[in-house]
Amino acid sequence: MKTISSEKEYNAIIKRINELLEVVTDENYNTLPQAIELDFLSDLVEEYECKYYPETEPYKQIELIPCAV
Numbered sequence: 001m002k003t004i005s006s007e008k009e010y011n012a013i014i015k016r017i018n019e020l021l022e023v024v025t026d027e028n029y030n031t032l033p034q035a036i037e038l039d040f041l042s043d044l045v046e047e048y049e050c051k052y053y054p055e056t057e058p059y060k061q062i063e064l065i066p067c068a069v
Contacts, residue, residue, distance in 0.1 A: 004048040013041050 004010050020038040029035045 002044065004044050010045070010048055013045055017041050017045065 004013060017038065020034050020041070024032055024035050024038050
């Protein structure tokens with residue numbers, strides 16, 4: 001399997017994923033060949049982000065403050 005080798009390549013793949021998300025929907029996911037590309041690129045990004053952007057601390061739950069209307 002290919003891996004992302006640079007931040008420039010990562011950014012280009014993110015751009016392509018965003019383009020694909022404009023086309024691939026839940027309704028047409030099983031009928032479009034672009035869905036395969038979307039899955040593949042998403043896996044590459046997930047692997048890259050786990051390696052270069054590891055989660056250093058768990059997300060902290062933030063208390064939401066209601067806004068006065």
